[in-house]
Amino acid sequence: MQLLEGSQALFPALVAAMDAAQHEIWLETYIFDCTGAGAEVAEALIRAAQRGVLTSVVVDGLGTGAMTPIWRDRFQRAGVRWRVYSPVNMLVLLLPTRWRRLHRKLCVVDSAVAFCGGINILDDFHDPNFGALQAPRFDFAVRVTGPLVAQTSTTMAVLWRRLQAVRDLRQHELQRAMHTLLARRSRSAGATESIASGADTTSAALVLRDNLRSRARIERAYLRAIAAARHEIIIANAYFVPGFRLRQALVRASERGVRVQLLLQGRYEYFMQYYAARPVYGVLLGAGVDIFEYAPSFLHAKVAVVDGHWATVGSSNLDPLSLLLAREANVVVDDKAFAATLRERLLLAMAEDGTQMDPAQYASRSLRQRGLEYLAMLVMRLALLVTGKRY
Structure with missing residues (x-):
């Protein structure tokens, strides 16, 4: 269990883990912003996907919004799987159930190391609303090895299957969606x-x-x-x-x-x-x-x-x-x-x-x-x- 302060400590640890990945990377974040140091994490995801690592990212629809066309295209070409939790539209304002957001910040690499904390993929000296900051944000994360890694991986896989099922339903693939939901239910028991x-x-x-x-x-x-x-x-x-x-x-x-x-x-x-x-x-x-x-x-x-x-x-x-x-x-x-x-x-x-x-x-x-x-x-x-x- 290692304490990491700010993106200045977290991002190099994330990039090192992603560059060493051989099998899979799971990442969840509320905000994914490629300004400044955030681009370093984005580049590490692209490098991993290009060498065949299964790379899966989930972002919140309100916190992240629409990615710029350049980064969206780069992720797609590299094979980074990208999902948006609760995309923002008029229903967000009209239906209170759509006010629920994905605010957790998790990452698992090769089922060997996990990261959990409050730090978004967002440069400590940049704010999307206020611009450049004179001092870094004050925030923390932890780098974890050991039994909690498998738990974190399961937690993230459950959410991915749920989002995939919703996507399949929107594409009218009802049979595949039901299979995905049943798999999520059977594997999520005790996964909290x-x-x-x-x-x-x-x-x-x-x-x-x-x-x-x-x-x-x-x-x-x-x-x-x-x-x-x-x-x-x-x-x-x-x-x-x-x-x-x-x-x-x-x-x-x-x-x-x-x-x-x-x-x-x-x-x-x-x-x-x-x-x-x-x-x-x-x-x-x-x-x-x-x-x-x-x-x-x-x-x-x-x-x-x-x-x-x-x-x-x-x-x-x-x-x-x-x-x-x-x-x-x-x-x-x-x-x-x-x-x-x-x-x-x-x-x-x-x-x-x-x-x-x-x-x-x-x-x-x-x-x-x-x-x-x-x-x-x-x-x-x-x-x-x-x-x-x-x-």
């Missing part, structure tokens, strides 16, 4: 969570969230860890709008003497996620929770460390979009050495790049600020009402 034991003091799990049998597993993993905490909870999360249970768990932890520290997004990125998070801060600050805002660049981390041994790295934010609608994947690790590495990096980010929120200053924020927060929260609640979800 796996525990892998390494050394005597190490365990790890791939924890998924989907809209079928794994609707709340990531949230429950957080709740169990927070409830068991005795000394310290550190959470870094990009879009932090926890529901009632998560808020109460953090409040109770702080009230029983656990030091709770949150490193959250301090830089405006999206209206709803930025402003809807602020009303939650009051209850947490009142309970003694320390909140730090990160502003040198966009904070996209979805990680946590509890009591110096439990840690999680993945794609899931602690907001209703991730916990109620999106497909997400987190690795949960119980290992002191791994947790210490992540903890040290988070504490350094809080100390050097975080601004601690002052409860008095928060309480005196302007009417305009409060109005924007109320509007964002109202929009989020209306969206939840339309989907029929409770949070």
